[in-house]
Amino acid sequence: MSASSSPVDPAPLDALDRRLLTEFAEDGRITNAALAKRLGIAESTCLQRVRSLRERGVIRGVHADVDLAALGFPIQAVVKVRLGSHNRDHVASFHEVLAKVPGALRILHVGGEDDYLIHVAVSSTQQLRDLVLEHLNVHPVVRHTETQLVFEEIPGVGVL
Amino acid sequence: MSASSSPVDPAPLDALDRRLLTEFAEDGRITNAALAKRLGIAESTCLQRVRSLRERGVIRGVHADVDLAALGFPIQAVVKVRLGSHNRDHVASFHEVLAKVPGALRILHVGGEDDYLIHVAVSSTQQLRDLVLEHLNVHPVVRHTETQLVFEEIPGVGVL
DNA sequence: ACTGAAACATAAGCATC
DNA sequence: GATGCTTATGTTTCAGT
Numbered sequence: 457m458s459a460s461s462s463p464v465d466p467a468p469l470d471a472l473d474r475r476l477l478t479e480f481a482e483d484g485r486i487t488n489a490a491l492a493k494r495l496g497i498a499e500s501t502c503l504q505r506v507r508s509l510r511e512r513g514v515i516r517g518v519h520a521d522v523d524l525a526a527l528g529f530p531i532q533a534v535v536k537v538r539l540g541s542h543n544r545d546h547v548a549s550f551h552e553v554l555a556k557v558p559g560a561l562r563i564l565h566v567g568g569e570d571d572y573l574i575h576v577a578v579s580s581t582q583q584l585r586d587l588v589l590e591h592l593n594v595h596p597v598v599r600h601t602e603t604q605l606v607f608e609e610i611p612g613v614g615v616l
Numbered sequence: 617m618s619a620s621s622s623p624v625d626p627a628p629l630d631a632l633d634r635r636l637l638t639e640f641a642e643d644g645r646i647t648n649a650a651l652a653k654r655l656g657i658a659e660s661t662c663l664q665r666v667r668s669l670r671e672r673g674v675i676r677g678v679h680a681d682v683d684l685a686a687l688g689f690p691i692q693a694v695v696k697v698r699l700g701s702h703n704r705d706h707v708a709s710f711h712e713v714l715a716k717v718p719g720a721l722r723i724l725h726v727g728g729e730d731d732y733l734i735h736v737a738v739s740s741t742q743q744l745r746d747l748v749l750e751h752l753n754v755h756p757v758v759r760h761t762e763t764q765l766v767f768e769e770i771p772g773v774g775v776l
Numbered sequence: 777a778c779t780g781a782a783a784c785a786t787a788a789g790c791a792t793c
Numbered sequence: 794g795a796t797g798c799t800t801a802t803g804t805t806t807c808a809g810t
Contacts, residue, residue, distance in 0.1 A: 487786065522675060
């Protein structure tokens with residue numbers, strides 16, 4: 457799935473949809489009744505809108521945000537990966553490898569100096585080393601990796 | 617909030633808590649009744665566990681995952697930032713700037729070649745340029761920025 | 777710490793305007 | 794779209810184990 461094109465129907469979102477999404481992104485457990493009240497619309501209308509947004513793929517899902525450190529993954533890092541060949545088949549087979557990297561929170565295929573940025577959470581530095589050496593560097597198409605430890609995540613404003 | 621230390625009580629999570637978190641991270645709208653059934657415990661017990669995990673900060677919140685392209689932010693990028701000085705006050709004032717960057721999905725303070733990695737979503741390349749020039753490069757402590765366009769996000773396995 | 781049952785709140789479908 | 798109604802589900806509390 458591309459970051460610059462979407463699998464979503466071209467049906468544009470109106471201001472109500474945007475407000476709905478903002479509320480829903482903030483509190484994914486909000487009840488339909490409460491959401492309707494906030495938006496100033498009937499509950500049935502609100503339910504219809506939410507369903508439509510889900511069906512169109514605008515709302516992809518709702519997920520609990522879990523403290524990874526509490527779960528036993530206190531270390532985070534970003535691994536920058538550069539490939540030696542950008543041949544189509546090599547890239548495709550590397551994507552299969554990427555999809556299996558344990559602890560990968562986010563994998564971005566980017567343009568510029570690096571080819572991939574992989575944000576990972578691990579339980580120990582040993583696991584981090586194993587992840588880089590055994591899952592990434594082993595692949596022959598990988599020319600270079602560089603691992604940056606995450607010191608801190610700074611809360612941002614987001615997009616909504 | 618640090619990535620390697622947690623604001624969470626040292627009370628360790630048992631296997632039930634972990635299963636609960638996995639289910640809840642996958643479907644943040646699951647009803648308490650359904651969650652209890654999946655875990656094979658009483659609804660009242662399940663509710664107690666969820667509440668305890670929330671109070672302890674293990675569950676930080678529940679959020680809808682919204683397609684940013686559909687919302688009018690079809691372009692994503694990662695901006696790598698290097699500072700010229702790592703003086704404590706300079707860093708602190710830069711953090712205040714970071715917290716206001718429009719469209720920032722994730723801001724990581726990292727160790728290694730870069731100092732900060734900022735994942736952003738924007739509506740246009742013009743907005744991206746403005747974001748980098750007017751919000752980041754203007755700050756005197758910023759020595760260098762490099763912007764990498766996100767081509768694609770590759771689904772990973774996650775940590776759960 | 778877990779359970780079951782009662783009281784309460786919410787959701788979902790349908791007919792109607 | 795909005796409303797009101799109905800049934801089915803889901804949530805919460807609490808006394809008991």
